[in-house]
Amino acid sequence: MTLIIALNCIAGLLAVTVLAVVIGRASVAAQIVYGASLIGSLILLFAAIGHLLGAADPVSMTLPLGLPWLGTHFRIDTLSSFFLAVVDLGIAAASLYALGYGRHEQAPQRVLPFYPAFLAGMNLVVLADDAFTFLISWEFMSLSSWALVMAHHRVRENVHAGYVYLIMASFGTLTLLLAFGLLAGPDGDYTFAAIRAAHPSAGLVALVLILALIGAGSKAGLVPLHIWLPLAHPAAPSHVSALMSGVMTKVAVYGFVRIVFDLLGEPAWWWGIPVLTIGAASAVMGVLYALMERDLKRIFAYSTIENVGLIFVALGLALSFKAHGMPLAAALALTAGLLHVFNHSLFKSLLFFGAGAVLTATGERNIERLGGLIHRMPQTAFVMLIGCIAVSALPPFNGFVSEWLIFQAILLSPQLPSWGLKFLVPAVGALLALSAALAAACFVRAFGIAFLGRPRTPAAEQAREVDRFSLAAMFACAAFCLIVGVLPGLFIDTLAPVVRSLVGARMPVQIGVEWLSIVPVAESRSSYNGLLVFFFIFMSGSLAAFAIHRLASDKLRRAPAWDCGYPDASPATQYTASSFAQPIRRVFGTLVFRAREQVVMPKPGDPGPARMSVELRDLIWDMLYTPIAGAVMLTAERLNGLQFLSIRQYLSLVFAALVILLLVIASWP
Amino acid sequence: MAVIVDVAIQGAQMLLVLLLSPLLTGFVRKIKARLVRRQGPPLLQPYRDLIRLMRKDVVLAQSASWLFRVVPYLVFATTWVALSLVPTFRTGLLFSWSADLIAIIALLGSARFFLALAGLDVGTSFGGIGSSREVMIASLAEPAMLMIVFMLALIAGSTQLSTMSAFMNSSEVGLRVSLGLGLIALIMVAIAENARIPVDNPATHLELTMVHEAMILEYSGRHLALIELSASLKLLLYVSLIACLFAPWGMGTTEAGPQALAIGALTYIGKLAVGGFLLAMFETAIAKMRVFRVPEFLGAALMLALLATLLRFVSRSF
Numbered sequence: 012m013t014l015i016i017a018l019n020c021i022a023g024l025l026a027v028t029v030l031a032v033v034i035g036r037a038s039v040a041a042q043i044v045y046g047a048s049l050i051g052s053l054i055l056l057f058a059a060i061g062h063l064l065g066a067a068d069p070v071s072m073t074l075p076l077g078l079p080w081l082g083t084h085f086r087i088d089t090l091s092s093f094f095l096a097v098v099d100l101g102i103a104a105a106s107l108y109a110l111g112y113g114r115h116e117q118a119p120q121r122v123l124p125f126y127p128a129f130l131a132g133m134n135l136v137v138l139a140d141d142a143f144t145f146l147i148s149w150e151f152m153s154l155s156s157w158a159l160v161m162a163h164h165r166v167r168e169n170v171h172a173g174y175v176y177l178i179m180a181s182f183g184t185l186t187l188l189l190a191f192g193l194l195a196g197p198d199g200d201y202t203f204a205a206i207r208a209a210h211p212s213a214g215l216v217a218l219v220l221i222l223a224l225i226g227a228g229s230k231a232g233l234v235p236l237h238i239w240l241p242l243a244h245p246a247a248p249s250h251v252s253a254l255m256s257g258v259m260t261k262v263a264v265y266g267f268v269r270i271v272f273d274l275l276g277e278p279a280w281w282w283g284i285p286v287l288t289i290g291a292a293s294a295v296m297g298v299l300y301a302l303m304e305r306d307l308k309r310i311f312a313y314s315t316i317e318n319v320g321l322i323f324v325a326l327g328l329a330l331s332f333k334a335h336g337m338p339l340a341a342a343l344a345l346t347a348g349l350l351h352v353f354n355h356s357l358f359k360s361l362l363f364f365g366a367g368a369v370l371t372a373t374g375e376r377n378i379e380r381l382g383g384l385i386h387r388m389p390q391t392a393f394v395m396l397i398g399c400i401a402v403s404a405l406p407p408f409n410g411f412v413s414e415w416l417i418f419q420a421i422l423l424s425p426q427l428p429s430w431g432l433k434f435l436v437p438a439v440g441a442l443l444a445l446s447a448a449l450a451a452a453c454f455v456r457a458f459g460i461a462f463l464g465r466p467r468t469p470a471a472e473q474a475r476e477v478d479r480f481s482l483a484a485m486f487a488c489a490a491f492c493l494i495v496g497v498l499p500g501l502f503i504d505t506l507a508p509v510v511r512s513l514v515g516a517r518m519p520v521q522i523g524v525e526w527l528s529i530v531p532v533a534e535s536r537s538s539y540n541g542l543l544v545f546f547f548i549f550m551s552g553s554l555a556a557f558a559i560h561r562l563a564s565d566k567l568r569r570a571p572a573w574d575c576g577y578p579d580a581s582p583a584t585q586y587t588a589s590s591f592a593q594p595i596r597r598v599f600g601t602l603v604f605r606a607r608e609q610v611v612m613p614k615p616g617d618p619g620p621a622r623m624s625v626e627l628r629d630l631i632w633d634m635l636y637t638p639i640a641g642a643v644m645l646t647a648e649r650l651n652g653l654q655f656l657s658i659r660q661y662l663s664l665v666f667a668a669l670v671i672l673l674l675v676i677a678s679w680p
Numbered sequence: 681m682a683v684i685v686d687v688a689i690q691g692a693q694m695l696l697v698l699l700l701s702p703l704l705t706g707f708v709r710k711i712k713a714r715l716v717r718r719q720g721p722p723l724l725q726p727y728r729d730l731i732r733l734m735r736k737d738v739v740l741a742q743s744a745s746w747l748f749r750v751v752p753y754l755v756f757a758t759t760w761v762a763l764s765l766v767p768t769f770r771t772g773l774l775f776s777w778s779a780d781l782i783a784i785i786a787l788l789g790s791a792r793f794f795l796a797l798a799g800l801d802v803g804t805s806f807g808g809i810g811s812s813r814e815v816m817i818a819s820l821a822e823p824a825m826l827m828i829v830f831m832l833a834l835i836a837g838s839t840q841l842s843t844m845s846a847f848m849n850s851s852e853v854g855l856r857v858s859l860g861l862g863l864i865a866l867i868m869v870a871i872a873e874n875a876r877i878p879v880d881n882p883a884t885h886l887e888l889t890m891v892h893e894a895m896i897l898e899y900s901g902r903h904l905a906l907i908e909l910s911a912s913l914k915l916l917l918y919v920s921l922i923a924c925l926f927a928p929w930g931m932g933t934t935e936a937g938p939q940a941l942a943i944g945a946l947t948y949i950g951k952l953a954v955g956g957f958l959l960a961m962f963e964t965a966i967a968k969m970r971v972f973r974v975p976e977f978l979g980a981a982l983m984l985a986l987l988a989t990l991l992r993f994v995s996r997s998f
Contacts, residue, residue, distance in 0.1 A: 382803065385745040396747070396797075405790040406783060418782055418826070422833050425993065437830055437989050441823045441982070448822035451789060452815035455796045459811065464803030465743050528777060537839045540778035544761065544787070547778075552757035559902050563734035572741035573898055574804040586800065586808020594816035598975045 013062045014070045014087045017095065017138060020051045020058075024131040027051075028124050035120035041113040044123045048130055049106035052099040055134060059095035062087060066508035071140055071204075078143065084202055086140035089508040090273065093349065094137045094265040100491075101258035101356045102130050104484045108364050109250040111480030115371050121162040122248055129155040129254070133262050142191035142201040146184065149266070153180040153230075156259060159251045160243045172242035179229055179239040187226035187266070190219045194274060206274045216275055220282055223270040224289065230263035232316045233323060234293040235631045240316060241300070245308030245376070249367025252308055256315040257360040261352050264322055271330070272345075272513040280429050283331030286323055287432075291439040293320030294446040299603055301453045302595055303627055305588050306376045307366045310457050311359065314402060317446055318355040321417065322348050324439055328420045329514060331432050338516030340423045343531050345510050346503055346518050347416030353502065354401070354409040354495060361398040361488035365391055368481055369461065372474035378457060379587045383466040387474040390482055392462045397489040399454040401496070404447045407545035409495035412529070414447060415539055419531045449595070456591045465582040497541040500529050589625065596625070604628055686774040689941075693773060694764040696945075697920075701763075701912035702726035704919065704956050711960035726912065733905035741802040741898050751798040752899065752906035755791045759910045762787040763917040767924045769944035770932035771842040771849075780839040781829050785822070788873070788917075791910065792818055799895035810895030813971055817879065817891065820978035821872045824865055827985035831862050832925060834992045841924065849928040861988035863926050868981035870918035872974065874911070877963040879974050882911075891971070919955040920948075927951055 027047045034040045069088035076083040132152030139145035161173040194206045229236035297316030325348030332341035368391045385392040401408035424436035466472040500521030507517040528540040572578045600606035604627040613619040706726045713720025762784045799811035836847040872879045875892035930947030932940045
C-alpha cells in the first residue's frame with residue numbers, strides 16, 4: 012500500500028514536470044508547481060513515516076516499465092522508508108519555502124520543469140530495487156539537478172560549476188555502474204534480491220566497497236571528490252541549493268548504506284578503515300575550507316562536506332564494530348550516523364533558506380558586503396542563529412545529540428580487537444573534536460559578519476524581512492532542530508527497526524528511560540538529557556534576568572560604542588570575515604592551503620594606504636585535478652592527428668584493430 | 681524524603697558554587713598581589729564589584745541588537761548549569777546524569793559561542809579581534825580536552841562525572857603515567873579556557889594583548905556583572921573538575937550523612953584554596969606569551985593527552 016501511494020506520488024511529480032513545461036510562462040505556474048510538490052512530498056512523508064513507525068515488512072513490486080523482460084523493481088523497507096522520510100521532509104520544507112522565494116525567480120521556465128523531476132529522481136533512487144532502476148534514477152537525479160544548477164546560465168561561474176558537476180557526476184555514476192556490474196556477477200542478475208543472495212569472492216567485494224565509496228562519496232561530497240559541491244550547490248536557486256545540500260547528499264549516503272550494509276553482506280575487518288579515514292579527512296577539510304570562504308552559500312556547502320564526513324565516520328565505526336561481532340556498538344554508531352543524516356538535512360535546509368532570504372533581501376552572497384541584518388531582518392536572523400547553533404553541534408539543539416552519540420561510539424572503540432582500528436579511532440575522535448570546534452568558529456564568523464555588527468553596504472542597510480512562506484519554512488526547520496535536540500529518545504527509537512535490519516541489533520529502548528534521557532549503553536557509562544539541559548538553561552537565565560531586574564537595576568540607555576575610546580564611525584573599521592579567519596588561517600592554513608600573507612607598506616611620509624594580500628592554494632585542485640586535466644588535454648592533442656588521415660590509412664587502422672582484437676580473443680585463456 | 685534531600689543537596693551545590701566563585705577569584709587576586717609584595721584588594725572585593733555593577737545603568741552601544749542584551753543571561757545560565765553538574769562536595773547529585781563530561785564541555789562551548797557573537801555585535805574592531813582570537817584558542821583547546829576525556833573514559837569506563845569521580849576515589853586507581861600526563865594537559869587546557877596567563881591576561885588593559893577582555897569591551901552595568909560572574913564560575917568549574925577527577929578525596933557519596941557532607945564541603949574548600957594558590961603562583965612566575973605562540977602551548981596539551989591515551993592502549997597498567 013505504502014509503495015503504491017509512493018509510486019503514484021512520484022508519477023504525479025513527473026506529471027507536474029510535463030505540466031510545468033506547458034504552463035511555465037504563466038504567472039501562477041510557480042504556485043502550482045511548488046504547491047503540487049508540497050502536497051506530493053507531504054503524502055510521501057506520511058506514507059514513509061507510517062511504514063517506519065509500523066516497522067512493517069518490506070514490500071516489493073515489479074512494474075512492466077523499462078527494458079523488456081526485465082521490468083522495474085521497487086521495494087520499500089525500513090531503510091528506504093527512513094530515507095524517504097528524510098528526503099520528503101526536506102522537499103516539503105523546500106517547496107513551502109519556494110512558494111515565497113520562487114516569486115523572485117527571473118527565469119522560471121528554467122527552474123519549474125526540472126524541480127519536480129529532481130524530486131522524483133531522488134525519491135526513485137530510494138525506492139529502487141534493482142541496479143538498473145537505481146542507476147537510471149540516480150542519473151535522472153544528477154541530470155535534473157544539473158539543469159537546476161544551470162538555471163542562471165548567463166553567470167560565468169555557474170557555467171563552470173555545471174561543467175565540473177557534470178564531469179564529476181558522470182564519473183560517480185561510472186564507478187557505481189562498475190560496482191553493480193561486479194555485484195551482478197557473470198549471470199547479470201541485477202535485482203537486489205539476487206545480489207544479496209550471491210556470495211562474491213573477497214577480492215571482488217573489496218573492489219565493490221572502494222567503487223561504492225568513490226561513487227556514493229563523490230555525490231555526497233567526500234574529500235577529495237568534493238570539488239564540484241561548493242561550486243554547484245550555491246549556483247542553483249536557494250531552495251534547490253537546500254535540497255542538493257540537505258537532501259541529495261543524503262540520497263548518496265543511502266546509496267552507500269544500501270550497497271555496503273545491505274548488498275555486500277558481512278563486512279571484513281578492514282572495511283571501516285578507508286571509510287573512517289576519508290570521513291575524518293572530509294570533516295576537517297570541509298570546515299577549514301568553509302572558514303576561508305566569504306560566499307555565504309559556499310560556506311554552507313563546505314559545511315555540508317564536513318557533516319557528510321561525520322556521517323561517514325559513524326558509518327565506518329558501525330562497519331568496524333559489525334565486522335568484529337559487536338552488534339550493540341555497531342547499532343550505536345549506525346544510529347548516530349542516521350540521526351545525523353536527519354539532523355543535517357534539517358539544519359542545512361534551514362541555513363540555505365536563510366542564505367536565500369539574505370540574497371532576496373540584499374542581492375548579496377558575500378558576507379563582507381553584509382552586516383547588521385539582525386536589525387533589518389529580525390526573524391530570519393533568529394532562525395539562522397538557531398541553525399548556526401545546531402550545525403555547530405552545541406547543546407541543546409539537534410546537532411549536538413548526533414555528534415555526542417558518535418563520540419560515545421568512539422569511546423567504545425578500545426574494545427575492538429584489531430590494533431589498526433584501536434589506534435585509528437582515537438585519532439579520528441581528536442579530528443572530529445577539532446572539526447566541531449572549527450565549525451563553531453566558522454558559524455560564529457558566518458552569522459557574526461553577515462547578521463551582526465553594522466551594515467557594510469547600502470544594500471545591507473536597506474534589507475527587508477522576507478515573505479511569510481519563506482519564514483514559515485525556516486521556522487518549521489528551526490522547530491524541528493529544537494525538538495530533536497530536546498527529545499532525541501523518540502527519534503532514536505524510531506530508527507531502531509532500520510538499525511536492526513542492517514546490523515542485527517538496536518540501541519536500548521529510550522522511551523522508557525526516566526525523564527526522557529538518552530542512555531546509549533548503560534546509565535553508569537553516559538547519559539544526556541536535552542530536555543532538562545534546555546529547561547535548566549531557560550530557567551536559570553530567566554531567574555537571573557528576573558532577579559537582577561527586580562532587585563538591582565533595569566535601567567538602560569543608548570550611547571555611541573566605547574571601543575576603548577576610539578570609536579570610528581566608518582563601518583569599514585569592523586572586523587571582516589577575512590580578518591576574523593586570520594588567526595585560524597595562520598594556525599592551520601599555512602600547512603593546508605599554503606597560505607601566504609603579504610603586506611605592502613607605503614613609504615614613510617606617503618599617505619597612501621597599506622595593502623595586504625593573502626594567497627591561498629587549493630592543494631587538491633593543484634595536485635590531483637590539474638594533472639588529470641592536463642593529461643586528458645595532452646592525450647586529446649596527440650590523438651588529434653587521427654582526424655586528418657586519408658581513407659587508406661583509416662582502412663588500415665580498422666584492419667589493424669580487427670587483427671589485434673582477434674589475436675586477443677585467440678590468446679584469451 | 682530521599683528526593684527532598686537530593687533536591688536540597690543539588691540546590692545547595694548550585695548556591696554554593698554561585699556564592700563561592702567570586703571568592704575564588706578574589707583569593708587568586710589577593711595571593712597574586714601578595715606574591716609580588718603588594719597589599720592587594722580585599723578578599724571580598726569581587727562581590728562588591730558585582731553588586732556595584734548590577735546597580736549601575738547599562739550603557740548600550742547604539743548599534744547593539746537584542747542578541748547583545750540576551751547573551752549575558754545565556755552565558756551565565758549555560759555556565760551555571762554546567763557547573764552545577766560537576767561534583768563538588770558530593771558525588772551522585774540528583775541531576776548529575778542529565779549531562780556527562782562531553783556535554784558539560786559542549787555547554788561551555790555554547791557559552792563561548794554566544795560570547796563570541798556578542799563581541800561581533802556592536803561592530804567595533806576590538807570586539808572582532810577578541811572573538812576571532814577566542815575561537816582560535818577554543819578550536820585548539822577543544823580537541824585537547826576531548827582527548828583528555830577519552831583517556832579518562834578509558835580508565836574509568838564512563839564519561840559520567842559522578843561515576844568517574846567515584847572510580848578515581850576507589851582503590852582501583854593507583855599512580856599512573858597516563859593520569860599524570862592527562863593532569864598536565866588538563867591544567868594547560870584550563871589555563872587557556874579561563875583566559876589566564878600565559879595565554880591571556882585577565883587584568884590587562886593593553887588592548888592588543890586582550891582576548892577575553894576585548895570581546896566583552898562594550899558591556900557595562902548588570903550585563904558586565906553577569907559576564908564577570910560567569911568568568912568566575914568557569915574558573916571554579918575547572919578547578920572543581922580537576923579536583924573531582926584528580927583529587928577526589930573526602931568527597932561525600934550518595935549514602936553520606938550530614939557529617940560526611942560537612943567533611944566533603946570542608947575538603948572541597950581546602951582543594952579550592954590549594955588550586956587557587958597554585959594558579960596564582962604559576963601566573964606570577966610566568967610571562968604572557970604572544971597570541972601565535974598559543975597554538976604551540978595547546979598543541980603540547982593535545983600531544984600529552986594523545987600520548988596518555990596511546991599509553992593506555994599499549995598497556996593497561998600505565
